[in-house]
Amino acid sequence: MIRATGLTKDYGSRRAIENLTFEANQGEIVGFLGPNGAGKTTTMRILTGFMPPTYGTAQVAGFDIIEESMEVRRRVGYLPETVPLYPDMTVYGYLKFMADLRHLPNADDMIDEALELVGMTERADGYISNLSKGMRQRVGLAQALLHKPEVLILDEPTIGLDPAQVVEVRNIIREIGKQRTVMLSTHILSEAQQICDRVLILNRGRIVAEDTPENLQARLMGAERALLTVRGDSDGLAALLAKVKGVKNVNARPDGGVEFQFEPGMDVRPEVARQTIQAGYDLLELRLLGLSLEEIFLELTRDSKISR
Amino acid sequence: MRNVWTIASREYRHYFLSPVAYIVAFLILMLAGTLFVFQIQRTQSYIYQGYYPPAPTAASSVINPTAFMMLFAAPALTMRLLSEEHRSGTIELLLTAPVKDWELVVGKWLGAFLYMLTVFVITLIIPIVLNRLVEPGIDVKATLAGYIGLILLTAAFLAIGTAFSAMFNNQFASFFATLIMIVILWWMAAWPANAIQNAASFFNYLHAYAHFDSMVKGSIALKDIVYFLSLTVIGLFVGTTAIEIRRWQ
Numbered sequence: 001m002i003r004a005t006g007l008t009k010d011y012g013s014r015r016a017i018e019n020l021t022f023e024a025n026q027g028e029i030v031g032f033l034g035p036n037g038a039g040k041t042t043t044m045r046i047l048t049g050f051m052p053p054t055y056g057t058a059q060v061a062g063f064d065i066i067e068e069s070m071e072v073r074r075r076v077g078y079l080p081e082t083v084p085l086y087p088d089m090t091v092y093g094y095l096k097f098m099a100d101l102r103h104l105p106n107a108d109d110m111i112d113e114a115l116e117l118v119g120m121t122e123r124a125d126g127y128i129s130n131l132s133k134g135m136r137q138r139v140g141l142a143q144a145l146l147h148k149p150e151v152l153i154l155d156e157p158t159i160g161l162d163p164a165q166v167v168e169v170r171n172i173i174r175e176i177g178k179q180r181t182v183m184l185s186t187h188i189l190s191e192a193q194q195i196c197d198r199v200l201i202l203n204r205g206r207i208v209a210e211d212t213p214e215n216l217q218a219r220l221m222g223a224e225r226a227l228l229t230v231r232g233d234s235d236g237l238a239a240l241l242a243k244v245k246g247v248k249n250v251n252a253r254p255d256g257g258v259e260f261q262f263e264p265g266m267d268v269r270p271e272v273a274r275q276t277i278q279a280g281y282d283l284l285e286l287r288l289l290g291l292s293l294e295e296i297f298l299e300l301t302r303d304s305k306i307s308r
Numbered sequence: 309m310r311n312v313w314t315i316a317s318r319e320y321r322h323y324f325l326s327p328v329a330y331i332v333a334f335l336i337l338m339l340a341g342t343l344f345v346f347q348i349q350r351t352q353s354y355i356y357q358g359y360y361p362p363a364p365t366a367a368s369s370v371i372n373p374t375a376f377m378m379l380f381a382a383p384a385l386t387m388r389l390l391s392e393e394h395r396s397g398t399i400e401l402l403l404t405a406p407v408k409d410w411e412l413v414v415g416k417w418l419g420a421f422l423y424m425l426t427v428f429v430i431t432l433i434i435p436i437v438l439n440r441l442v443e444p445g446i447d448v449k450a451t452l453a454g455y456i457g458l459i460l461l462t463a464a465f466l467a468i469g470t471a472f473s474a475m476f477n478n479q480f481a482s483f484f485a486t487l488i489m490i491v492i493l494w495w496m497a498a499w500p501a502n503a504i505q506n507a508a509s510f511f512n513y514l515h516a517y518a519h520f521d522s523m524v525k526g527s528i529a530l531k532d533i534v535y536f537l538s539l540t541v542i543g544l545f546v547g548t549t550a551i552e553i554r555r556w557q
């Protein structure tokens with residue numbers, strides 16, 4: 001469980017994050033989404049006890065991050081953005097070092113489990129310096145999972161992985177997220193859409209939106225959008241559609257399709273289809289366009305349009 | 309305490325993979341060995357000519373040259389201790405693990421200290437051999453006092469290096485800051501004593517060489533032990549404070 005209240009961090013005169021208040025519950029995967037420099041890493045560093053906030057406070061796994069930092073650190077697994085590894089150590093040696101620092105009673109079993117989870121069992125005796133970027137990322141993840149933390153904080157966990165590894169790591173995170181609290185940051189929108197139960201969109205140190213990926217989509221859609229495609233020449237189609245009652249903002253796309261909008265609840269598609277066919281066009285496709293998280297994100301980070 | 313040991317033992321093992329540590333060990337052992345052989349030969353040739361000069365001692369062949377080498381060895385061995393963790397980002401791992409800042413700093417220092425103790429153990433060959441060469445054997449008490457002085461001096465110098473390493477990301481900055489600090493304590497600390505008569509005893513007390521030299525001459529005085537131990541504690545305290553301050557930035 002994570003509960004942050006009014007977190008603010010100043011680096012000198014620059015304010016990195018401002019008055020962040022949010023929660024992440026057990027069994028929930030919460031995504032921090034935002035462009036570079038939005039304050040994602042700063043927030044995570046505060047939650048993990050790496051640095052104190054300038055103002056505000058937070059509770060992680062039931063303990064105050066400032067007053068009870070050691071208790072928090074015992075219960076948090078953290079994968080920083082630059083994976084912190086010692087290249088001169090073997091994978092096993094590195095995890096053993098971390099297990100010792102965490103005073104794990106049955107270190108070897110827990111190391112085996114963590115290695116198994118990230119699929120690195122065979123490379124346990126290899127030196128970290130010889131590992132590829134994807135493998136290093138997985139060793140970093142093993143380190144974060146080693147002590148079975150109640151709260152897992154992952155800063156850009158899939159960055160630098162190849163597509164197959166990305167899928168694997170996402171599956172691991174989803175699995176862990178069933179019982180524990182996971183907070184991850186990403187600037188890959190589809191990732192947030194796929195694995196997060198809830199998304200916090202961060203821009204310039206502020207939360208500009210917070211909701212489930214589905215609700216965010218719904219909230220931003222003031223109008224329904226649809227796309228119409230016909231075979232061959234679509235000249236004059238846009239003009240035709242503009243005359244249909246309820247159709248707004250007709251836009252002929254360079255690929256020949258025509259996009260248009262209409263008020264939600266006033267479905268104009270049957271009428272559009274009729275008119276198109278009557279005018280002699282061969283109708284190929286008429287479908288609704290959802291607003292992708294990508295578009296929501298751009299929309300929000302451009303001018304902070306939505307308030308919480 | 310357990311964390312201190314975990315960190316120290318990782319650091320200690322790391323030295324055996326580090327070229328810098330091998331160079332330090334090589335230079336110390338080579339200088340001590342060469343001086344020892346040279347002093348034995350010189351004494352031998354005096355004896356052939358009918359003189360009976362004072363025999364070489366552990367101080368002249370091992371302890372003094374090793375102490376001199378520590379001026380450079382301490383900055384070289386400590387420069388990467390915390391600088392490297394900051395530079396590579398692994399500091400984030402250590403500062404978010406359930407480890408107190410002082411445990412980290414003391415662990416790092418202890419790793420370096422144990423490495424130097426290992427090198428010192430190798431140098432013991434020289435007093436042992438010397439003991440068989442001279443009659444009636446070496447002055448064991450003075451040798452012991454000298455080694456204690458060397459060990460205390462090493463502890464203090466390494467603590468100073470650890471402190472600077474906690475302050476800088478750049479290893480060279482850490483190296484030179486440590487070197488300058490040590491050189492000031494070793495050579496120059498007592499210089500203002502003549503000029504500032506009121507504080508003469510204070511500046512004389514700061515002078516590291518005086519404390520060390522008195523131990524090499526066989527006297528184990530509390531004030532000398534306190535001097536080196538205070539330097540060590542201050543160094544480790546400053547290092548811990550530096551880590552804490554950097555968290556806030």
